[in-house]
Amino acid sequence: MGEIGETVQTAEFAAKAEKLDAADELAAKRAEFVLDEVVYLDGNSLGALPANVPGRVEDVVRRQWGELRIRSWDESGWWTAPERIGDRIAPLVGAAAGQIVVGDSTSVNVFKALVAAVRMAGEDRDEILVDATTFPTDGYIAQSAARMTGRTLRPVAPAEVPAALSGRTAAVLLNHVDYRTGRLHDLPSLTAAVHAAGAVAVWDLCHSAGALPVGLDEHGVDLAVGCTYKYLNGGPGSPAYLYVRRELQDRFDSPLPGWNSHADPFGMRSDFEPAAGAPRGRVGTPDILSMLALEAALEVWEGVSIEAVRAKSLALTDFFLECVGAYAPEGGVESVTPVAHEERGSQVALRCADAGEVMKALIERGVVGDFRHPDVLRFGFTPLYVGFADVERAARVLAEVLRGDGPRGEALR
Amino acid sequence: MGEIGETVQTAEFAAKAEKLDAADELAAKRAEFVLDEVVYLDGNSLGALPANVPGRVEDVVRRQWGELRIRSWDESGWWTAPERIGDRIAPLVGAAAGQIVVGDSTSVNVFKALVAAVRMAGEDRDEILVDATTFPTDGYIAQSAARMTGRTLRPVAPAEVPAALSGRTAAVLLNHVDYRTGRLHDLPSLTAAVHAAGAVAVWDLCHSAGALPVGLDEHGVDLAVGCTYKYLNGGPGSPAYLYVRRELQDRFDSPLPGWNSHADPFGMRSDFEPAAGAPRGRVGTPDILSMLALEAALEVWEGVSIEAVRAKSLALTDFFLECVGAYAPEGGVESVTPVAHEERGSQVALRCADAGEVMKALIERGVVGDFRHPDVLRFGFTPLYVGFADVERAARVLAEVLRGDGPRGEALR
Numbered sequence: 001m002g003e004i005g006e007t008v009q010t011a012e013f014a015a016k017a018e019k020l021d022a023a024d025e026l027a028a029k030r031a032e033f034v035l036d037e038v039v040y041l042d043g044n045s046l047g048a049l050p051a052n053v054p055g056r057v058e059d060v061v062r063r064q065w066g067e068l069r070i071r072s073w074d075e076s077g078w079w080t081a082p083e084r085i086g087d088r089i090a091p092l093v094g095a096a097a098g099q100i101v102v103g104d105s106t107s108v109n110v111f112k113a114l115v116a117a118v119r120m121a122g123e124d125r126d127e128i129l130v131d132a133t134t135f136p137t138d139g140y141i142a143q144s145a146a147r148m149t150g151r152t153l154r155p156v157a158p159a160e161v162p163a164a165l166s167g168r169t170a171a172v173l174l175n176h177v178d179y180r181t182g183r184l185h186d187l188p189s190l191t192a193a194v195h196a197a198g199a200v201a202v203w204d205l206c207h208s209a210g211a212l213p214v215g216l217d218e219h220g221v222d223l224a225v226g227c228t229y230k231y232l233n234g235g236p237g238s239p240a241y242l243y244v245r246r247e248l249q250d251r252f253d254s255p256l257p258g259w260n261s262h263a264d265p266f267g268m269r270s271d272f273e274p275a276a277g278a279p280r281g282r283v284g285t286p287d288i289l290s291m292l293a294l295e296a297a298l299e300v301w302e303g304v305s306i307e308a309v310r311a312k313s314l315a316l317t318d319f320f321l322e323c324v325g326a327y328a329p330e331g332g333v334e335s336v337t338p339v340a341h342e343e344r345g346s347q348v349a350l351r352c353a354d355a356g357e358v359m360k361a362l363i364e365r366g367v368v369g370d371f372r373h374p375d376v377l378r379f380g381f382t383p384l385y386v387g388f389a390d391v392e393r394a395a396r397v398l399a400e401v402l403r404g405d406g407p408r409g410e411a412l413r
Numbered sequence: 414m415g416e417i418g419e420t421v422q423t424a425e426f427a428a429k430a431e432k433l434d435a436a437d438e439l440a441a442k443r444a445e446f447v448l449d450e451v452v453y454l455d456g457n458s459l460g461a462l463p464a465n466v467p468g469r470v471e472d473v474v475r476r477q478w479g480e481l482r483i484r485s486w487d488e489s490g491w492w493t494a495p496e497r498i499g500d501r502i503a504p505l506v507g508a509a510a511g512q513i514v515v516g517d518s519t520s521v522n523v524f525k526a527l528v529a530a531v532r533m534a535g536e537d538r539d540e541i542l543v544d545a546t547t548f549p550t551d552g553y554i555a556q557s558a559a560r561m562t563g564r565t566l567r568p569v570a571p572a573e574v575p576a577a578l579s580g581r582t583a584a585v586l587l588n589h590v591d592y593r594t595g596r597l598h599d600l601p602s603l604t605a606a607v608h609a610a611g612a613v614a615v616w617d618l619c620h621s622a623g624a625l626p627v628g629l630d631e632h633g634v635d636l637a638v639g640c641t642y643k644y645l646n647g648g649p650g651s652p653a654y655l656y657v658r659r660e661l662q663d664r665f666d667s668p669l670p671g672w673n674s675h676a677d678p679f680g681m682r683s684d685f686e687p688a689a690g691a692p693r694g695r696v697g698t699p700d701i702l703s704m705l706a707l708e709a710a711l712e713v714w715e716g717v718s719i720e721a722v723r724a725k726s727l728a729l730t731d732f733f734l735e736c737v738g739a740y741a742p743e744g745g746v747e748s749v750t751p752v753a754h755e756e757r758g759s760q761v762a763l764r765c766a767d768a769g770e771v772m773k774a775l776i777e778r779g780v781v782g783d784f785r786h787p788d789v790l791r792f793g794f795t796p797l798y799v800g801f802a803d804v805e806r807a808a809r810v811l812a813e814v815l816r817g818d819g820p821r822g823e824a825l826r
Contacts, residue, residue: 106698107669237704257556283521
């Protein structure tokens with residue numbers, strides 16, 4: 001396309017972006033985040049800073065820790081934070097209160113959930129199925145859970161899970177959204193298939209919670225885990241969470257029964273008696289600074305419906321694919337993210353040559369996504385703070401970089 | 414003792430406190446903490462706030478997260494924080510660099526250490542010994558580790574450990590200082606006994622690190638864990654640490670092999686290949702806010718020798734026992750902390766009737782310790798910020814409360 005054609009087209013898309021931004025009912029939420037001139041499309045790795053977090057953290061450090069000190073375990077609600085914050089996450093993933101507890105990393109929660117799932121399934125079921133395309137840590141931890149419970153681990157592509165299920169299957173660990181491709185897996189039907197086989201369904205929600213409706217209760221998910229630093233904007237390494245469906249809580253037999261999960265934690269008893277309800281998923285002393293930063297971050301969800309978030313997310317990724325299709329040079333990139341809405345999460349993954357160098361050039365030009373080995377550019381769209389003008393600009397800059405305009409030529413040499 | 418006698422005695426001890434404070438080479442360190450008129454003797458539960466922490470945390474939140482966002486994983490050193498901060502703790506526990514990694518809770522680290530220890534010991538050793546008087550979480554986690562590795566757990570009083578060791582012993586989990594009584598166990602000789610039996614020694618340093626020399630390398634300890642929110646002042650629920658002796662690192666086979674412990678974490682490989690060295694003890698994404706608050710907190714150790722800390726700690730607890738002995742009414746309290754220096758940590762535990770109510774009254778009068786079920790008053794002495802005048806005042810107020818002077822009578826009704 002010639003320069004004039006390009007300019008006309010750019011003007012068209014810019015006008016469309018303006019219209020979409022004007023009609024965006026979530027647009028005002030952007031002001032609740034600390035943002036700058038950068039187009040930040042890496043919220044699927046680390047969410048941007050909510051504006052109310054710094055003040056809250058300062059209060060936690062200076063007053064709660066500095067002045068009240070040990071009294072804050074009661075007076076500032078530190079002790080009950082894991083379940084209180086779990087209850088704030090609950091509506092975002094379609095869970096009633098009392099089933100989610102916050103704490104530890106996602107990896108540690110995968111271990112708790114999977115070992116507990118295997119124990120629930122009973123002795124005669126000797127196989128664990130795991131998403132063969134999973135984010136690696138789930139696979140490594142599943143391997144350890146299998147080894148330590150005497151089960152066999154079998155990696156299976158999510159689409160093959162129904163065929164792979166059998167009377168041997170104890171538990172199935174799946175990702176709701178694939179971290180690399182952004183593919184959304186069919187949680188309701190896969191959960192139903194797992195249940196039909198008499199097995200326990202464990203879902204990893206890292207790349208879906210806060211971006212789209214999950215419906216944990218509605219779809220009868222057994223156990224779920226997720227991180228809070230992506231679409232939930234909890235901050236770097238903020239604690240993960242664990243969901244145990246209410247009817248299964250009494251059978252949740254944790255491999256990490258720390259003193260925080262005891263029915264009477266300050267009784268200092270030598271025999272272990274597990275707490276009732278969500279606190280049974282706790283382990284040791286919660287990391288209060290990270291946890292209360294997360295609590296503040298979750299306040300931005302006040303008045304936001306996850307359905308509105310999903311609608312905007314799809315509009316953003318649609319528009320990005322449309323702009324990239326129009327702007328990018330022929331053969332420059334290929335989307336590995338599904339076109340069908342029901343198969344798409346809130347990110348677009350583009351395969352391209354020299355993906356690592358292309359991402360560096362994008363970042364130099366103020367468009368931040370990330371690179372996943374070996375050839376994928378990932379762009380995450382957080383509906384609470386990404387707008388349509390951002391999307392148009394990101395696609396435009398990507399096209400410039402792919403064409404080798406300006407500094408990118410340098411960067412690639 | 415009559416009122417005049419009391420006054421004379423009080424003046425004597427106050428004068429002694431003044432002299433001791435004047436000669437205290439660590440006295441200047443107190444200014445590096447945020448303190449008020451309260452006598453804070455609960456640093457063995459939650460250390461006071463180091464004055465440089467709030468500013469550091471603000472920078473981490475506002476600039477590193479808020480402005481640099483995802484770039485901070487490299488540019489702000491987030492990714493390498495677990496081992497970098499481990500190296501800051503190392504000299505405080507007598508370890509050379511490269512053997513300590515920070516992250517997760519103490520409970521989770523006990524699980525890693527104990528399972529790995531059992532695996533190092535080999536298949537033919539089927540018993541784990543655990544301190545029968547341990548802080549409960551170690552016992553609960555040890556029970557889980559035993560169950561998941563097919564071993565038997567046997568609780569043994571620390572003094573009985575040498576007699577209980579045998580060719581069946583795989584690993585022994587001990588506390589360096591008893592959380593309730595403040596008794597210091599003989600780490601060198603117990604470790605030597607464990608080794609003589611061919612077993613693996615795992616030490617919990619929660620109540621000793623930062624209060625007295627540990628000598629991990631010198632005494633050949635195999636694995637150790639500890640928290641950082643007591644004498645290391647890392648803040649509420651700050652991450653714990655794991656020590657794996659260098660010669661054992663290649664054999665450290667973690668039950669929690671998360672992606673952070675992979676040799677090539679960003680390779681996103683489906684097969685697990687453990688990292689070399691201390692990072693092998695990592696699991697999931699580190700909780701950066703809590704972790705970097707800890708890093709700032711550790712800067713107060715600049716120029717402090719742990720030997721000087723130990724000398725002051727013993728002087729503080731000696732003086733407290735002396736003042737309590739002189740001030741407290743006959744039969745009011747009984748120390749359960751050993752008199753011998755080589756058997757004493759950095760706390761004094763006093764048994765008394767109505768201990769819960771007595772502690773409440775003390776706190777109302779500005780002397781903060783804590784209560785441990787059923788009848789123990791705990792007073793922790795952090796040499797970096799507790800002075801001898803504090804000690805005299807604490808003992809004096811305790812005696813008043815025990816005598817029922819003033820508001821305590823109310824409090825106990």
